[in-house]
Amino acid sequence: VSATRFIGLAFxxxxxxxxxxxxxxxxxxxxxxxxxxxxAIALGGAGAGIVGWAVGFLHEPAEIEESHDLASExxxxxxxxxxxxxxxxxxxxxxxxxxxAAGALLAAALAVPALSLGPMPxxxxxxxxxxxxxxxxxxxxxxxxxxxLVEQSVRTVFPEGDVGRPDxxxxxxxxxxxxxxxxxxxxxxxxxxxxxxxxxxxxxxCPVGLYRAEDRxxxxxxxxxxxxxxxxxxxxxxxxxxxxxxxxxxVDADGYLVAAGSFEAxxxxxxxxxxxxxxxxxxxx
Amino acid sequence: xxxxIDERLGMASWAxxxxxxxxPDHWSFLLGxxxxxxxxxxxxxxxxxxxFYVPDAQVITYQGSYDPLVGQEVSRAYGSVLDLSFDIxxxxxxxQTHHWAALVFVAAITLHILRIFFTGAFRKPREINWLVxxxxxxxxLAMGITGYSLPDDLLSGTGLRVIYSVVISVPFxxxxxxxxxxxxxxxxxxxxxxxxxxxxxxxPALLIGGVLTHLxxxxxxKHTQFRVPGATEHNVVGRPFWPSQVFKSTGLMFLTAxxxxxxxxxxxxxxxxxxxxxxxxxxxxxxxxxxYVGWLDGSLRLFPPFEFTLLGVTLPTxxxxxxxxxxxxxxxxxxxxxxxxxxxxxxxxxxILDRPYDxxxxxxxxxxxxxxxxxLTIAGGNDVIALVFNVPVEFMTELLRxxxxxxxILGFAVTYRxxxxxxxxxxxxxxxxPVVLVxxxxxxxxEAVDD
Numbered sequence: 001v002s003a004t005r006f007i008g009l010a011f012x013x014x015x016x017x018x019x020x021x022x023x024x025x026x027x028x029x030x031x032x033x034x035x036x037x038x039x040a041i042a043l044g045g046a047g048a049g050i051v052g053w054a055v056g057f058l059h060e061p062a063e064i065e066e067s068h069d070l071a072s073e074x075x076x077x078x079x080x081x082x083x084x085x086x087x088x089x090x091x092x093x094x095x096x097x098x099x100x101a102a103g104a105l106l107a108a109a110l111a112v113p114a115l116s117l118g119p120m121p122x123x124x125x126x127x128x129x130x131x132x133x134x135x136x137x138x139x140x141x142x143x144x145x146x147x148x149l150v151e152q153s154v155r156t157v158f159p160e161g162d163v164g165r166p167d168x169x170x171x172x173x174x175x176x177x178x179x180x181x182x183x184x185x186x187x188x189x190x191x192x193x194x195x196x197x198x199x200x201x202x203x204x205x206c207p208v209g210l211y212r213a214e215d216r217x218x219x220x221x222x223x224x225x226x227x228x229x230x231x232x233x234x235x236x237x238x239x240x241x242x243x244x245x246x247x248x249x250x251v252d253a254d255g256y257l258v259a260a261g262s263f264e265a266x267x268x269x270x271x272x273x274x275x276x277x278x279x280x281x282x283x284x285x
Numbered sequence: 286x287x288x289x290i291d292e293r294l295g296m297a298s299w300a301x302x303x304x305x306x307x308x309p310d311h312w313s314f315l316l317g318x319x320x321x322x323x324x325x326x327x328x329x330x331x332x333x334x335x336x337f338y339v340p341d342a343q344v345i346t347y348q349g350s351y352d353p354l355v356g357q358e359v360s361r362a363y364g365s366v367l368d369l370s371f372d373i374x375x376x377x378x379x380x381q382t383h384h385w386a387a388l389v390f391v392a393a394i395t396l397h398i399l400r401i402f403f404t405g406a407f408r409k410p411r412e413i414n415w416l417v418x419x420x421x422x423x424x425x426l427a428m429g430i431t432g433y434s435l436p437d438d439l440l441s442g443t444g445l446r447v448i449y450s451v452v453i454s455v456p457f458x459x460x461x462x463x464x465x466x467x468x469x470x471x472x473x474x475x476x477x478x479x480x481x482x483x484x485x486x487x488x489p490a491l492l493i494g495g496v497l498t499h500l501x502x503x504x505x506x507k508h509t510q511f512r513v514p515g516a517t518e519h520n521v522v523g524r525p526f527w528p529s530q531v532f533k534s535t536g537l538m539f540l541t542a543x544x545x546x547x548x549x550x551x552x553x554x555x556x557x558x559x560x561x562x563x564x565x566x567x568x569x570x571x572x573x574x575x576x577y578v579g580w581l582d583g584s585l586r587l588f589p590p591f592e593f594t595l596l597g598v599t600l601p602t603x604x605x606x607x608x609x610x611x612x613x614x615x616x617x618x619x620x621x622x623x624x625x626x627x628x629x630x631x632x633x634x635x636x637i638l639d640r641p642y643d644x645x646x647x648x649x650x651x652x653x654x655x656x657x658x659x660x661l662t663i664a665g666g667n668d669v670i671a672l673v674f675n676v677p678v679e680f681m682t683e684l685l686r687x688x689x690x691x692x693x694i695l696g697f698a699v700t701y702r703x704x705x706x707x708x709x710x711x712x713x714x715x716x717x718x719p720v721v722l723v724x725x726x727x728x729x730x731x732e733a734v735d736d
Contacts, residue, residue, distance in 0.1 A: 025374060032377040036550005039378065040543045047539030054532035065307035065521045067507050067636055070410055117479075118465035125453075125460060125470065139566075156566060166472055166565035199566065204450040204585060204603055205471065206443060207568045221570030222443060223586045224668060224678050237679055239585060241592030241602040269450035270601035271460050275594050 003056025007049045014045025125274070126266050128198075129162035130247055136172060136196070136257045137163060143256045146192050149174035154211045156199060159259065167267055169199040169207060170247055171218060172257070173229050179216065181231045189248035194257060196247040197233045198267040201225055203240035205269045218244065242270060308530045309510035309523035313404075315537060316397040322538040323390035324496065326545050330383040331485070337373055338435065339365040340481035342474040351558050359562040362437040362477050366557055382549025387429055389545065391577045394422050402621070402651050405639040406509045409632065412622040414502040417495055419619045424492045426577060431484040433575055436555070437477055442563030443572050446471055447585070451607035456598060472565050509638050518636045571668045583664030584610050587686050614654075645704030652700040653693040660688050 017038045024030045024038065072080070089095065136144045136157040149155060149172065157172045158165060177193040189195070197218065201208045206222035211229075217236065218227045225240030227233040233244035245267050248260035266274045291297050308314075341361040347354050349364065351371045359367070369376035398418060401407055407415040430448070434441045449471040453463040468475035507521050516522045524530055548554075560569055574582055588606035592599065617624070625647060626632045641648045663670065664685045671678040721733040 028374070032381070033550050035375055035378045036382070036546050036548075039382075039550065040547035042543075043539050043546055044543030047536045047541075047543055049536075050532055050539060051536030054529050054536060058529040058532060060524055060529055062515070062522055063305075063307050063525055064515060065507070067520050069634070070506065115465070118461075118468045121460040121464050121470075124464075164566065167470065169566045204447045204607075206446060207566050209568055210570065221568050221668075222447065222572060223582070224682065225590075226679075235590055238682070239588050239590055239602055239606070241590035269453055269603065270592060270599055271453045272456045272598050272601070273460075274599050275597060 003052060007052040007056065010045045010049035010052060012045070014042050014049065017041035017045060125268070125271060127167075128263060128267055129159035129165050129168035130170075130259045130262045131159075132259060132261050133252075134259045135160040135252070136170070136249070136259070139163065144172065145255050146194060146251045146257055147255075148257075149194065151176055151193065152213045156209075157196065157257075167200065170196050171199045171208065171211070171244075172196045173211065173218075175216065175230060179230050183232070186232060186246060186248075189246060189260065191249055191251045191257070194249055195229060196249055196257075196259075197227070197229065197244040198247070198263055199244075200268040201240060202235075202242040202244060202268065202270060203238070208244060304525065304527035306504070306526045307521045307523045308508050308526060309513070309516075309521060311511055313400045314508065316393055316400055318534055318537055319541055320390055320393035320397055321496065321500075322541040323386045323393055323545070324492070325538065326386040326542050327383060327390060328489070328493075330379050330386065331489075333379045334369065334383055335485050337365060337369050337376065338362070338481075340435070340478040342437065342477050354558060354561075357562065360437045360477070362435065363557070363562045366436040366438075370558060378546070378549050380549075381552070381554050382545050384554045385548040385552070386545045387432060388554075388575060388577075389541075391422075391425050391429055394425055395577070398422065398618075399651070399655070403639075403641045403648055404509070404511075405635065405644060405647065407622045408625070409622075409634045410506055411502075411509075414499060414506070415622050416619060417499045417502065419615070421492065421495045421499060423615065424488055424495060428484060428488050428492060429575060429577060431480045431488065433555075434480050435477065435484060436557045437563050438557035438560040439563055439567065439569050440557075440560045440572055442472070442565075443568050444574050444578070445476065446565075447582070451585075451603050454601035454604040455608060456600060456604070459601075472563070507636070509636060511638050511640075516637060518634070521636070571666075571672070573666055573669065576662070579665030580658050580661035581607070581611060581665075583661035583667070583685075586667055587661065587664045587682065587689060589686075614657075617654075642704040642707040645701045645708070648704050649697045649701040653697040656693040656696040657689070660685060660692055664689075 017040075020038045021035065021042060024034060030038075086092075137160045138144060138155055138157055141160075141163050143160065144155065144157060151174050153174055155172045157170050159168050162168055173195050175190075175193045175195060177190070180187075180190055180193065180195065182190060182195075197208075199207050199209070201220040201222065203220065203223055203225045206220050208218045208220045208225070208227065210219040210221055211217075212219055216228060216230045218229055218233065219225070220238070220240070223239050225238035226236050227240070227244050228236045232246055235241060235243060242265070245263035245265040247263055249257050250260040252258045339361045343361050344358050345361050345364055347357050347359045347364050347367065349355070349367050349372050351367055354367065366380070369380050371377070401415065401418070430444070434445050449463055449467055452466060453459045455462060464470070466479075467473050468479070508523075510516050510521055510523065513522055573579065584606040585603060588602065588610075590602055591605070592602040594600075628646060629644070639647075664682070667681040667685060668678050671681045722730045723733045724730055
């Protein structure tokens with residue numbers, strides 16, 4: 001095929017595809033696949049034609065262009081510096097400092113409105129919707145009886161009135177009471193083998209939604225942090241370093257599960273002052 | 286017409302020298318061009334998408350033509366992406382072309398940087414343009430991450446959540462910074478509209494400004510060249526800008542666009558309708574980000590649970606793999622043109638490129654760094670690999686933790702050795718002589734001795 005014919009054919013294919021696109025659009029025929037293929041032919045034909053043109057007809061001999069050192073002559077450089085000079089002023093250093101300080105303060109003043117972008121964290125990272133006496137409800141808002149879950153099953157629960165609240169999402173797991181190894185005050189937090197842990201991973205905050213029943217572990221699907229639910233959700237594998245905070249449970253007069261308090265530690269990913277809560281309240285684990 | 290312009294701007298002599306400017310030819314010099322053309326495609330398809338996308342977290346009931354989600358509560362942002370995908374003519378092909386072009390954009394930039402690195406093109410006088418280039422890479426990554434999060438789907442929402450967790454981990458300022466950026470505790474309703482402003486306004490302005498600076502400096506400093514016949518440290522051997530380079534580059538632009546359109550039409554990417562809308566209490570598994578973020582996710586997955594509290598200050602476990610390691614990686618990369626002269630003592634200006642084996646130390650360090658990236662990227666998919674090969678994910682993680690140290694060191698040693706070997710061979714004066722093998726009477730082969 002001669003170069004001219006190749007280039008002509010390429011442009012012709014491009015034109016046909018462009019017309020095809022127009023027809024397909026106006027008459028609403030074809031799918032994204034057809035549009036993609038036609039677009040590719042329209043663009044590719046043009047590209048092939050232009051490249052063919054270069055390869056077929058533009059045979060310029062190689063040229064050599066001298067490349068000079070970019071650095072200026074020393075005299076030139078000195079002249080530029082002289083041109084920049086502001087001349088002799090008395091107390092120049094003082095004025096320069098004042099200019100710098102004014103500029104810095106102005107920049108700070110102009111940056112201050114950026115603080116409107118977000119509230120101060122305050123106690124937001126230490127608080128959830130859980131407090132003593134709040135019922136556990138499922139995603140549909142239904143309260144959960146102490147015997148609602150069969151052994152080895154799990155359910156995502158929320159504080160009543162706060163269904164769907166991200167920082168309060170909690171995994172409720174029913175285990176055989178004899179399997180649980182909870183120390184000290186925690187031993188009273190699991191009525192009839194119901195244990196509840198924050199569903200927000202202490203590593204990077206993903207919902208810890210996978211329960212591997214044969215190992216009694218909760219697994220985070222994001223980075224595979226693995227928590228032993230029989231021992232206070234201590235991390236047994238993966239990058240998480242803190243246990244999932246446990247929610248103390250008790251049973252109310254009607255047989256429903258309620259929180260016996262709030263989480264024993266801040267939920268979710270760690271931050272620098274997460275232990276300060278314990279310092280101020282004297283609580284913690 | 287030309288006279289009209291020239292009488293007002295006096296461009297003739299500028300145009301004459303500009304059009305004759307010589308550019309050297311090598312296939313690897315096209316990688317940066319492909320990145321540039323991807324940017325053109327991204328701007329064009331992006332403008333189309335911007336006219337239909339709604340950056341709003343307000344919840345509506347989806348009533349579009351994708352049956353499985355009809356009647357579901359979704360954000361207006363997610364709903365508008367579904368509309369783009371199913372109800373707006375040519376919307377899906379535009380969306381997918383945009384996403385593919387973004388993936389190829391970062392890939393082309395990465396390969397371009399590797400080419401610059403391994404050939405020593407960053408050496409004096411091009412250190413400034415290297416820094417501009419690293420800035421452009423950072424902006425491209427930021428564009429990718431902000432754009433990827435806009436559909437407000439379950440997968441990208443998970444990515445945002447991890448970013449929030451990394452920001453909050455910074456000692457002393459983390460919680461304040463995270464609340465400023467996200468507008469409160471994750472998840473917030475404001476984040477989508479903020480990402481939108483960054484993705485369509487601030488970052489593109491910086492990116493395009495940076496690209497123009499990059500090209501301007503290239504124009505001023507002239508392109509580097511390989512050691513072709515006639516090439517010296519004080520000239521450029523190649524073809525003039527007009528017409529041959531302009532024709533080839535324009536053709537390459539159309540061909541790049543053709544490939545992107547073909548992939549955008551035929552190869553599904555980021556099917557947000559199958560991930561579902563974002564929901565703070567669920568997550569899909571396995572969850573992998575776009576390819577260029579995989580190494581950061583892998584870094585989070587591999588890092589051991591190392592968290593301690595000293596004097597009331599906790600160092601969260603994600604801080605080192607999420608902030609320190611990427612920080613070291615980018616800082617080392619950015620400062621490399623200033624580090625290398627200290628190692629080699631070579632402070633001269635260079636117009637001629639190295640072949641990778643000319644500088645074994647640099648090449649070996651580059652290979653080691655690349656292997657760190659590869660190992661971490663693999664780690665970002667450790668759950669998928671475990672699934673495919675039917676091994677426990679714990680095993681994959683332990684294996685990759687070892688590989689993180691062993692593979693780059695091995696890679697360094699092997700590369701260094703190969704470079705030295707190639708040097709000793711090519712340093713021989715007769716190295717250009719073709720080696721002729723002849724078949725002997727007994728069926729064996731040996732090197733023909735022709736002199």
